[in-house]
Amino acid sequence: MQKLFALTLILATFAAHAADAPDIPRPTATLENQQISESSGIAESTIADGVFWTHNDSGHPPVIFAFNKKGEHLAAVRIAGAQAIDWEDIASFEFEGEHYLLIADTGGNRARKTLYVVKEPSVENPPASAKVEWRITFSFDGPVQDCEAVAVHPETETILLATKSPLPDCRVYELPLKPEREVVAKQIARLKIMAVTAMDISRDGRRVVLGTYGPCAEYERADEQSWADAFAGKPKFRKMPPRKQGEAICYGHDSRTLYLTSEGVPAPLWEVPPED
Secondary structure (H helix, E strand, O other): OHHHHHHHHHHHHHHHHHHHOOOOOOOOEEOOOOOOOOEEEEEEOOOOOOEEEEEEOOOOOOEEEEEEOOOOEEEEEEEEOOOOOOEEEEEEEEEOOEEEEEEEEOOOOOOOEEEEEEEOOOOOOOOOEEEOOEEEEEEEOOOOOOEEEEEEEOOOOEEEEEEOOOOOOEEEEEEEOOOOOOEEEEEEEEEOOOOOOEEEEOOOOOEEEEEOOOOEEEEEOOOOOOHHHHHOOOOEEEOOOOOOOOOEEEEOOOOOOEEEEOOOOOOEEEEEOOOO
């Protein structure tokens, strides 16, 4: 079914937006660690420029991997106390003076989903494991949703989640960053975008990108504007490189450059520069 999503989206959206898109870039590197066979999320470190974290999709141990822009392996860290039922995305953020990673176990049709928050490990002297600082168990307000895209905005202490659908019907939900108990995600937007597989918020908090198997969609947020209002605006579509199964996207430190991985061994890494 995922392959059908990918083919449908690539044919439809590439044709719709090709005229306005820049040339497709080639991969800038491949990931050295061949244990990364199903890269399903990517986040740039908030500690070190040019360091990235990723993880595999379902059916793998609860391990996150670090690498640099050359694809060189830096660390493999097991998340102690976490389950990897269907890990779909990862996000990096700073909060109350600490550096964190959020890992989303949110795929499939389970009514309850889990988000794990860990302190970002050092890649200078990487530990074998990292503990879960807090976990968020939640359900969606309404029908069970397949969710493969999450992002964190620490300024508003908000987590955004975008659902994946074979139809142009992406629903965006919001959660508090540190709830005291199990919570229900609140729907804040409904977008005419299909097969959303990844999401990230720029470090300056001004942009959010939704990745798909084809182009990505970017929304801009003005000062003091809510995310719900930002999603009510018109997105900017950016053509992305054709990938075997592209399920990972993130912003770089400049809040404009995009980085992508894809499934496969060795996994490719793309750097997509700003358009203007």
